Structures are given as structure tokens and as C-alpha cells.
Amino acid sequence: MPEPILSTTNLTVRFGGHVAVDHVTCAFNAGELTAIVGPNGAGKTTYFNLISGQIPASGGTVQLHGKDISGHPVSARTKAGIGRAFQLTNLFPDLSVLENVRLVVQAKAERGFNLWSMVSHHTDLTEQAENILQQVRLLEERNQTVSELSHGNQRKLEVALLIALDPAVYMFDEPTAGMSVDEAPIVLDLIAQLKAQGDRAILLVEHKMDVIRTLADRIIVLHNGALAADGAPAEVMASDVVQEAYMGRGLEGILADV
Amino acid sequence: MIRSLLSGDMPRSKFLGAILLVILICLAFAPFLFPGVRTVDTAARICIFVVLVASYDLLLGYGGIVSFAHTMFFGIGAYGVALSSTHLGRGFDSLIIGAGLGAILAAALALVIGLFSLRVRAIFFAMITLAVASAVAVLVSQISSVTGGEDGLTFKIPRELGPAFKFGKDLFGGELLGVKLNGKLLTYYLIFGGSLILFLTLLRIVNSPFGRVLQAIRENDFRAEAIGYRVVIYRVTATCLSAAVAALAGSLYAIWLRYVGPDTTLSMEIMIDILLMVVIGGMGTIYGAVIGATLFVLAQNYLQNLMSGLSSMTEGLPILPELFSPDRWLLWLGVLFILSVYFFPTGVVGRLRGQR
Numbered sequence: 001m002p003e004p005i006l007s008t009t010n011l012t013v014r015f016g017g018h019v020a021v022d023h024v025t026c027a028f029n030a031g032e033l034t035a036i037v038g039p040n041g042a043g044k045t046t047y048f049n050l051i052s053g054q055i056p057a058s059g060g061t062v063q064l065h066g067k068d069i070s071g072h073p074v075s076a077r078t079k080a081g082i083g084r085a086f087q088l089t090n091l092f093p094d095l096s097v098l099e100n101v102r103l104v105v106q107a108k109a110e111r112g113f114n115l116w117s118m119v120s121h122h123t124d125l126t127e128q129a130e131n132i133l134q135q136v137r138l139l140e141e142r143n144q145t146v147s148e149l150s151h152g153n154q155r156k157l158e159v160a161l162l163i164a165l166d167p168a169v170y171m172f173d174e175p176t177a178g179m180s181v182d183e184a185p186i187v188l189d190l191i192a193q194l195k196a197q198g199d200r201a202i203l204l205v206e207h208k209m210d211v212i213r214t215l216a217d218r219i220i221v222l223h224n225g226a227l228a229a230d231g232a233p234a235e236v237m238a239s240d241v242v243q244e245a246y247m248g249r250g251l252e253g254i255l256a257d258v
Numbered sequence: 259m260i261r262s263l264l265s266g267d268m269p270r271s272k273f274l275g276a277i278l279l280v281i282l283i284c285l286a287f288a289p290f291l292f293p294g295v296r297t298v299d300t301a302a303r304i305c306i307f308v309v310l311v312a313s314y315d316l317l318l319g320y321g322g323i324v325s326f327a328h329t330m331f332f333g334i335g336a337y338g339v340a341l342s343s344t345h346l347g348r349g350f351d352s353l354i355i356g357a358g359l360g361a362i363l364a365a366a367l368a369l370v371i372g373l374f375s376l377r378v379r380a381i382f383f384a385m386i387t388l389a390v391a392s393a394v395a396v397l398v399s400q401i402s403s404v405t406g407g408e409d410g411l412t413f414k415i416p417r418e419l420g421p422a423f424k425f426g427k428d429l430f431g432g433e434l435l436g437v438k439l440n441g442k443l444l445t446y447y448l449i450f451g452g453s454l455i456l457f458l459t460l461l462r463i464v465n466s467p468f469g470r471v472l473q474a475i476r477e478n479d480f481r482a483e484a485i486g487y488r489v490v491i492y493r494v495t496a497t498c499l500s501a502a503v504a505a506l507a508g509s510l511y512a513i514w515l516r517y518v519g520p521d522t523t524l525s526m527e528i529m530i531d532i533l534l535m536v537v538i539g540g541m542g543t544i545y546g547a548v549i550g551a552t553l554f555v556l557a558q559n560y561l562q563n564l565m566s567g568l569s570s571m572t573e574g575l576p577i578l579p580e581l582f583s584p585d586r587w588l589l590w591l592g593v594l595f596i597l598s599v600y601f602f603p604t605g606v607v608g609r610l611r612g613q614r
Contacts, residue, residue, distance in 0.1 A: 052484065054480075054484075073488065074483045074484055075483050075486050075487055075488040075489070076488075078483075078484060078486040079486050084484055086481075086484075090478065090480065090481045090484075091478065091481065092473075092474050092477035092478050092481065092482075093477060093478070095473060095477060099470065102470075103470060103474050103482075103485065104486075106470070106471075107471075107485050107486035108486065112467055112468060112471045112492070113467075113468060113495075114466055114468060115462075115463055115468045115499075116462060116463075116466060117467070118262075118465055119266070119466065119467055119469075119470055120266045122467065165485060165486070
């Protein structure tokens, strides 16, 4: 068994008396795409927030490449290799599309503290950013302000920022939500390509059953913040735990609701 | 060459470029174009306030950080020069030491305030700067043995910068284009040159990768952190830089006035003036500082003259002479401010660039 890229051990967070994530122990391997499912309020996004550091954990640890990163601030986790795309579009609205991606490439190159050189002289960063925009088919919109973009294009840019980070762990939170039928495949193809590279761990919160079926190697089910099931897609969908947890409606029934 | 001096941040609007060029020429040749004590004084003030406002815009317009302590940093630089000239004796070395120490102290103070308050949320920073700035203003007026209290300090600047110093007698007969070549002229060019260098430095900083990170933080600090920028460090650095530049502007102001006091550098009124200048010129663009400071300082100095002119012109008509009475200049300044915010919500520069 190879060393997992990312793992959480007894990861827990309480908000007052409510346990939002309850002792989740789970490991994520290179080249594996794990879909995280569960009804609304099951703690999927909170689990993501604990891993990427937006919320401090009440207990338990997060390890990246075997190193405990639980105490690190968000930016340090990002530099260490945890990349996160957000469920609600979370961009730099008054900057251009190109500048949004360029900022990520610049962070990756650790040139943010360059006070004296002109941005226009860092042509290598601009080229990298343009390459990534090409991949998500946004190159033509490069000079538009983000707030002028369509919702679908904003979602694509959200994914572009994550690709620009080139992290060891990709975390997607409903990447195709609100996208048109034409746009969603572009993003899903990109995720499939990332998976095919084989050296990254990919975590995907997703409600769409067809997406899970085509992409996921493994499904974990969160229920009331706790890990309810973990295994290959066919196995999990058929499992008794899941059937019972959802009062006999099965996973597909739950997912069909949302 | 010009592109590199302006750090690639071209005015991007012909009209804006033309206005900036006119302002630059007027300031560069002010003593020759508008000879007179008052006009040259206005020009020097414009130079200094352009830098002060631009350094504030680095915080507010680029970093999205609201600070009420900008006059405190301005004052630290001014008092630095005054105290060093008083205690170390007049001379250029005192000026340099005073300005240098002032800038370092301002940056250090900004570092402490920033580390304490910018970690949490930017709004705490605003409140803490307000408290610290008020405390310092009270302190300065209380310890009068050092600072001269409310009266302030009058000090001597190097002989070469005084009106008694004459030069160029052999070459030009002591006059050039009818302007006396004396130390006051040299002081003006020291102020102008210093301001120009500081302004171009700020322009460089906002167009550097660092400046872009600040913009990103202003737009969305949450995401800036998530793509790997430690937001608090960038905010604190911006605060320190802005404080140091404000202090240097304060030093120039003290050199120009040969006097420093709470009213000229530390008062809340100046803080509000700075805010108004940033808003009128346009936030988030360093050129806005040039337009904002020029318009505002001109209005402050000449609105009363203009109004007394209007008042006498409208004599005999009902109400109007009263309305234009020079005593009501603040009312009209307020009206001008409201109109400018109404018609140019993104500032004059934002409006001009938008129309390109």
C-alpha cells in the first residue's frame, strides 16, 4: 500500500453543541478520485474547510505527505500542496480574467514580494496564465473583468485558478453547478485529465450521479458529520449502511432530491 | 523611458494624460510661471499633498485598508526634521537624519499597530489607528518641553535653503527670467524633486507584483489567502511602506514651512482632507492623488478669492452676493465635494479612464 498523499485522523469540529464533522478518519491516494457525497448539511463542505484550513479543527489532525499540517494557516497549506476550488464562485471580481490566473501563478512562483519590478516584465507568468486559460477555453475572455463574465465562465475560471495552483491535492466543490450542458464537459474533461496524470489526489463534492459514475474511483458517504460508508462506487451504492442511513431510499434517492 | 519611469502605468486616456502633463509642467516651473509668495507656496503644498494622498491611496485604494493615522505618520516625519534641526544644529545632515529616523519610526509604529490589529479584521485596524492617532496628537500637545506643545517648533534649515542665500550672480546676475535666484527657490526644487521621486516610487510599487497582490486582497482577502498569499503580511508591509512615505512627505512639509505644529501636521482636519482628496481624484489609482490634491489645494487657497470676485460681480442682485460671500467658502467646498462624488463616483481619474 503506497503512502497516501492526504489523510485525516479523527478530524472533528464542533459548533457549540453541534458536531458538524465527527471523527472522520480517511486517507486519499495519488491518482484516485474520491467523490464525497451525503445529504445537505452532512458536513461535506465543512470537511473541506477543515482540510484546507478555513475553519480550525476542534480535534484530530490533517496530514499531507505524512506531515501534520493541522496548525498551518490557509496560505501555508496552499503552498504545501492543498488546492481548493469553491462551491460559490469566489474570485477577484474587479480584476481581469487573466489577472486572476496570473495572481495564482505568481503566488506559486513566490514572487508576490517583488516590490520594484514591473508586472509587465514577468512575461513567463503571463504566458503560464494564458496557457491555463487556453485549457479551460477562456483565452478569448482574458481581458474582461470577472464581474462581466457569465456564470458558467466564472465557474470555469474557478477551476482554472485551481489548475494554476497545480497542487498535490485537488479539492472540487460541485465544480459544474450552474454550468450549461456545453460547458460542463470541458471542466469534467479537465478533471479526468488530472486524474489520468496519476500523481494527484482528487476530492470531489458532487450531487450529480452521472458525474460520480463516470469519474469516481471511490465514494465516501458523510452522514451527520460522520463517515457512513467508504468504498468502490458500486459497493457503496449497494451497501446496507447507506440504504439504512437514508431510510431505504438508497443513495440515488437522496441525491435525486438535491 | 517614460514607460519605465511610470512603471508601465500609462494614463490610458488622452485627456487625463494632458491634464497630468499640464500639472507637471505647472509644478516644475511654478516659481517662473507664477512668481509670488502665495502661488509658490500653493505649488509646494500641492507637491507634498500629492505624495501624502498617493501614500494613503496605497493603503485605501490598493490594500482596501482604512486608516485614520496617516496624519500621525505625516507628523512623525515633520517633527523628526524639526527636532533634529533644533538639537543637532541646522544643516543638511540634520535634515537627512531627521527625515530618516522619522520614516523608520513611522514604519516601526505601523508595524506594531498592523501586527496587533490587521491579523483579525481590517475594521479593527481603522479603530485602533483612530485611537493611536488621537493619543499621539494629545501627547504631542502635552509634552511641550520637547515638541513645543500647541505652539509647535520653529527651526532653522540650512543657510543654502534660506531666502538670504543668493547664487548665480556671475552667470545670470542673480536673476533668471525675473525670478531671484535664492535659497527659497532651491527649497522649492528640493520639495518638487523629493515629491516627484516619492511619487514615482509609489507608482512603481503599485504596479509591481506586490501591488497586484494588494489589489487581490482588496477584492477578496479570503481567496487571496486560499491561493497562497499570507494576507496579514502583505497588509502590514503595505501599512509600513505607506507610513514611511507619509513621514517623508511630512519631512518635506516641515522643511518648506520651517515650522511644525499640531495644526499643520497632526490634526484630524488634515486627515479628512486626505480622505476627500483620495475620493475626488479616484481610489485605486495613484494618478488620482495628483488630480485630487491639485483640485483640493487650489480650492482651499483660491476659492475665497474666486467667491469674493463673484460676490462683487453680482452686487445689486438679491441674495447672490450674500451667497457668494467669501466667508461661505466652506459651504461651496462642500457643495463641490458632493457634486464631484455624485458625478464621478469612481473619482475624476476613474471617470476619465472609463471613457477611453
